[in-house]
Amino acid sequence: MINGLNISIILFLVGLYGIITNKNVIKIVMSLSIIGNGVVLFFISLGFVEDSVAPIIIPGVDNIVDPLPQALMLTMIVINLCLTALALTIVIWLYYEFGTLDIGEMK
Amino acid sequence: MTSRIIKTVTRALFPFILLFGSYIIIFGHLSPGGGFQGGVILAMAIILAIVVYGHNRFQRFIPYLMFVEIIGIFLFILIGISGIASGKQFLVNRGTIPLLNIIIGLKVFSGLVLMYLFLSRWEFKND
Amino acid sequence: MIDHLPVFLLITPLVSAIFSALISLFLKTEKIQKIIAFIGLSLPFFYLILLFQELSNGTIEYDIGGWTKPYSITLVIDELAFTLAFITSIITFLSFVYSLKCMKNKDGKFYFFFLIMVSGLYGIFLTGDIFNLYVFFELTVVSSYILITYGDKKLSLKASFKYLVIGSLASFFFLLGIGLLYIKIGLLNIEYLSIHIHNIDTQTQIVIFSLFLGAIGIKAAIIPFHAWLVSAHSTAPSPISAILSGITVKTGVYIFIRIFALGFTLQNLNEMIMVFGAITALGGVIGALVEWDIKRVISYHTISQIGFIVVGIGAFSTIGVAGGVYHIVNHAVFKGLLFLCAGAIIYRTGSKDIREHNIGKAMPITLITYIIAALSISGITPFNGSISKSMIESSVYDYPIIWLILVFASIGTIASFSKIFYYSFRKSPKKFRETSKYQEVPFSMQLPMLVLAFLCILMGVFPNLWLDTLILPASSSIISGYSAMQIKFLDPLHILKEWIIVAMGLILLKVIIVRSKEIDKLRKLISKFNLNNCIFLMVITLISILIFLRIVN
Numbered sequence: 056m057i058n059g060l061n062i063s064i065i066l067f068l069v070g071l072y073g074i075i076t077n078k079n080v081i082k083i084v085m086s087l088s089i090i091g092n093g094v095v096l097f098f099i100s101l102g103f104v105e106d107s108v109a110p111i112i113i114p115g116v117d118n119i120v121d122p123l124p125q126a127l128m129l130t131m132i133v134i135n136l137c138l139t140a141l142a143l144t145i146v147i148w149l150y151y152e153f154g155t156l157d158i159g160e161m162k
Numbered sequence: 163m164t165s166r167i168i169k170t171v172t173r174a175l176f177p178f179i180l181l182f183g184s185y186i187i188i189f190g191h192l193s194p195g196g197g198f199q200g201g202v203i204l205a206m207a208i209i210l211a212i213v214v215y216g217h218n219r220f221q222r223f224i225p226y227l228m229f230v231e232i233i234g235i236f237l238f239i240l241i242g243i244s245g246i247a248s249g250k251q252f253l254v255n256r257g258t259i260p261l262l263n264i265i266i267g268l269k270v271f272s273g274l275v276l277m278y279l280f281l282s283r284w285e286f287k288n289d
Numbered sequence: 290m291i292d293h294l295p296v297f298l299l300i301t302p303l304v305s306a307i308f309s310a311l312i313s314l315f316l317k318t319e320k321i322q323k324i325i326a327f328i329g330l331s332l333p334f335f336y337l338i339l340l341f342q343e344l345s346n347g348t349i350e351y352d353i354g355g356w357t358k359p360y361s362i363t364l365v366i367d368e369l370a371f372t373l374a375f376i377t378s379i380i381t382f383l384s385f386v387y388s389l390k391c392m393k394n395k396d397g398k399f400y401f402f403f404l405i406m407v408s409g410l411y412g413i414f415l416t417g418d419i420f421n422l423y424v425f426f427e428l429t430v431v432s433s434y435i436l437i438t439y440g441d442k443k444l445s446l447k448a449s450f451k452y453l454v455i456g457s458l459a460s461f462f463f464l465l466g467i468g469l470l471y472i473k474i475g476l477l478n479i480e481y482l483s484i485h486i487h488n489i490d491t492q493t494q495i496v497i498f499s500l501f502l503g504a505i506g507i508k509a510a511i512i513p514f515h516a517w518l519v520s521a522h523s524t525a526p527s528p529i530s531a532i533l534s535g536i537t538v539k540t541g542v543y544i545f546i547r548i549f550a551l552g553f554t555l556q557n558l559n560e561m562i563m564v565f566g567a568i569t570a571l572g573g574v575i576g577a578l579v580e581w582d583i584k585r586v587i588s589y590h591t592i593s594q595i596g597f598i599v600v601g602i603g604a605f606s607t608i609g610v611a612g613g614v615y616h617i618v619n620h621a622v623f624k625g626l627l628f629l630c631a632g633a634i635i636y637r638t639g640s641k642d643i644r645e646h647n648i649g650k651a652m653p654i655t656l657i658t659y660i661i662a663a664l665s666i667s668g669i670t671p672f673n674g675s676i677s678k679s680m681i682e683s684s685v686y687d688y689p690i691i692w693l694i695l696v697f698a699s700i701g702t703i704a705s706f707s708k709i710f711y712y713s714f715r716k717s718p719k720k721f722r723e724t725s726k727y728q729e730v731p732f733s734m735q736l737p738m739l740v741l742a743f744l745c746i747l748m749g750v751f752p753n754l755w756l757d758t759l760i761l762p763a764s765s766s767i768i769s770g771y772s773a774m775q776i777k778f779l780d781p782l783h784i785l786k787e788w789i790i791v792a793m794g795l796i797l798l799k800v801i802i803v804r805s806k807e808i809d810k811l812r813k814l815i816s817k818f819n820l821n822n823c824i825f826l827m828v829i830t831l832i833s834i835l836i837f838l839r840i841v842n
Contacts, residue, residue: 067461074454075825087457094464101472111193124471127420131464133198134427138457140277141434145450147284152443158821161447225314232310239300239307245355252296254355 059100066093080149080156084142091135098124098131164214172214179207187267188260197263201270208275217282224279227272234269238262291339295351295364298336298374299411305329306404313397323389326400330385330407334378337371344371350417359481365417369614372759373536373543374414376621379744380535381407383737384528387629390731391636392526394439406432406532413540419467419477422544423460426508429540430456433533437525448520455517455824459507466500469493479547487554494553495838501548503831509541510592511599512569513830516823518592519576523584527632530584534591534628535621542598542617546610549602557841561834562603563685567694570596574701578801579812582641583631583713586705587624590666593698594620600691601681612680615760619673619748623665626741630659633730633738634713646713651728654735656714658742663706665745668699669791670784673748679783696790703794708801 066089073086102121110122146156153161187200212220241262245254306329309322343349349366352358366374385403392399409429416422434456437449467477473489474482486494506514518538522530549562573593577586594616601613633655638646650656665672668679678699685692729735748755801808 067465071458071824071828074458075821075828077821080450083454087454090458090461094461094468097465098468101468109194124468129196129198130420130424134424137431138427138453140281141431142450142453144281145434145438145446145453147281148438149446149450151284152446228314229311232307232314236304236307239304243300246293246296252293252353 059096059103063093063097063100066090066096069093078157078159080146080158081143083158084139084146087142088135088139091131091138095128095131095135098128168214172210176207176211179210180204183207183267183271187263190263191259197266198270200263201267202274204267204271205274205278208271209278212275212278212282217279220279221283224276227276227279230272231269231276234265234272237265241265291343293351294336294340295349295366295415296353298333298340299364299408299415301332301336302329302404302408302411306401306408309404310398310401313401317397319397319400322397322400326385326404329404330378330382333374333411334382337375337378340366340371344368359476359478362421363417363478364415365480366415368759369543369546370414372614372618372755373539374411376618377407377410377414377536380621380625381410381532383740384531384625384629387531387632387734387737388526388528390733391528391632392439399436399439402432402435403529406436410536410540414543417479419470419479419482422479423463423467426463426540427460429537430460433529433537436529437521437533439529440524440526444520445524448517448524452517452521455507455514458824458827459504462500462507463504466497466504469497469500491555491842492839494555495835495842498553498555498558499831499835499838502834503827505541505545505548506565506830507541507827509538509545509595509599510569511565511595512572512592514827515569515572515592516826519585519588522588522591523582527584527628527635530588530632531625531628534588535625538591538595539617539621542595542602542613545599546602546614555838555842559603559605560688561837563600563688563691566596566599566601566603567691568596569593569599570698571694571701572596574698574705576815577705578701578708578797579808579815581643583634583643583709584628584641586643586709587627587631590627590702590705591620591624593702594624594666596698597678597681597695600695601677601684604681604684606684608680609684611756611760612677612684615752615756616674616677616681618755618760619665619677619745622741622744622748623662623672623674626658626662626738626745627666629734629738629741630655630662633734636730636734637728643709643712648714652730654729654738658738659710659714661742661745663710665749667703667706667791667794669787671746671749673745673752675787676749676752699790700794700797703791704797704801707795707798711798711802 070086070088070090070093073089074083077083077086102124104118104120107118107120108116110119110125149161150156155161183200183203183206185200186195186203187197190196190200241258242253245252245256248254248256305325309325309329312321312325340349344366349364350358351364352361353364354361388399388403406429409425409432412425413422413429416425434449434453437452438445470482470486471477473493474485476482489497503514505511507517510518522534525533570593573589573591573596577589577593580586580589598613598616598620601609601616603609633652634646634648635641637652638648640646648656661672665674668675682692682695685695
């Protein structure tokens, strides 16, 4: 019941709820980051094979988990980092222009 | 804001974090790690120093870091094109994976430190 | 060297971006950066002309990294990718020429982000690997978040933040879809996936398709997912708006064609997509009729034309898909022209509200090119919009309700552009002193508008140039079975239908001008969507798509 796939779906839904109902702009950016981590966990737990070890080449070891999703997730973590940095820069600029961090009062 | 204990411990730890980061970059093709992970650890060392000692005296390094970052991606594409020049496709592995790891490590390091230096200019003084 | 041209097509804008960034470190003037950007944007056009000769031998494929075909990242150039890359090279080069005079920015980094966005666009159209598609998508979209903030100060920041949150959500949905596809099939090559997707069981196919539809709907701005587009495209600077509306929105439709052709074996897929397209076409036009800001009107029309394209593709016949792809090309041309005209008007008059422009005949080139663009988007006969619209409408004759909605959308399009023409270009003799200060825009801004207008006329009068060589083979590679149908243009029944639509559009315009109080109330109602509400609406729509597909299959 508690495996990686279910926890990642719960993380995704928590982050989605955070984007929909939060008024503070920084909390919206944090919810985006939570969704990103949820997707990372989803990919990594997709490649899981029962009774196998980490995918490092050691002579004599045959059953390894799937290494391809892990390589894809490295790229994705970098891209999420850039998105979060850009989002925080825009948040700082918004605070500088409008004086408030509340998304309802900025209109 | 920072006390004497934190400054002393930072000065003691600083070379070891750099050493550990370089180890992760260079052994990236054999053990877990690689360019991005090692680059982040290298950046963490410098950012620790910036947090402890104040960001004003580090602002003068910004042009050098930008230069490192731009040269990094240019070298990456050059290595890719050298695959074409030696007769095969773009980005063929001719034993150049550790070199690519080092280039990415330097690029990530300079990128993260630049991000921190630019963001720390926007500090708001709380009254 | 000819063999390696696809990779050079990707590398050239990237290398010129690097050189431009290096120069911006040392010098502060922009002259050398403009020369570097000029070289970096005009070279891909010549590469594409060289590649066209080789394309007639078959699809060009290029493996990166020394691995062989199913395991490597391949660059695939077939007719569809070639068409879109070709139109990208034309539109980005012309909007760069436009931005030489139009953009006055103090830091030296505008051209750097511009070139990175262009290299991301080429990467999207050329790649054949589905995760590589995600990476190039992110490259394009992140640089467009930055480029939007170069517009008017406060509004463009809000618009860019809204676009950031909603666009990231689209990328996450796309990634979830890729993950599920990978774990069921095992490789990431798009061609390999398209052959093997019918092996997956139906329940998983429904989930994968819903996730992809969510991602594509947000990127291509289909109606429940459209909320980011109007504010983002209207507050960006004008050359950036032309590229965003012309090419970046179409990348969503391009992925839609590639994934839709993957061969999902679900029932009732065509009807659902055509219903979404029809609602989008009508909703975009209703949103455009109530606005008074010129760039917001044109952005709402982007949504409406995307609705037309989605209807054409959803019909899933050779004529429909060919009409949809040809409308992508035509829309890039005349939408770019409309945004450049709007930018010229704003550059000279300084205001975006169309009731404050009193231009009259003071800007003749802008007037003529605006009339050509407005007639093209409405689908009047000698211009290029008419051909693709007639192809799309002839592919939905079996579904009369959708055909009727498309006709209503055409009527609204004509009414909306006549409204802009009536207010902006009307000369009021009372304010004589004010109109005499409006001269024409500088020559480097006129040249792209003239070239695009010429392309509109050329592609309308000689459509077979494009259709036979590029677009019909592209659509026939998606739908197996190439029937060489002869499309009749210039038949009098069609021209009669167009003039009836024009007449009803002008009657609608009169109604709008008379009842402007209720129009204002409608506008306030539409503008109540802030960030939280539209994401909630998107999630509800996705869940309802899932439930509908589950019930039908």
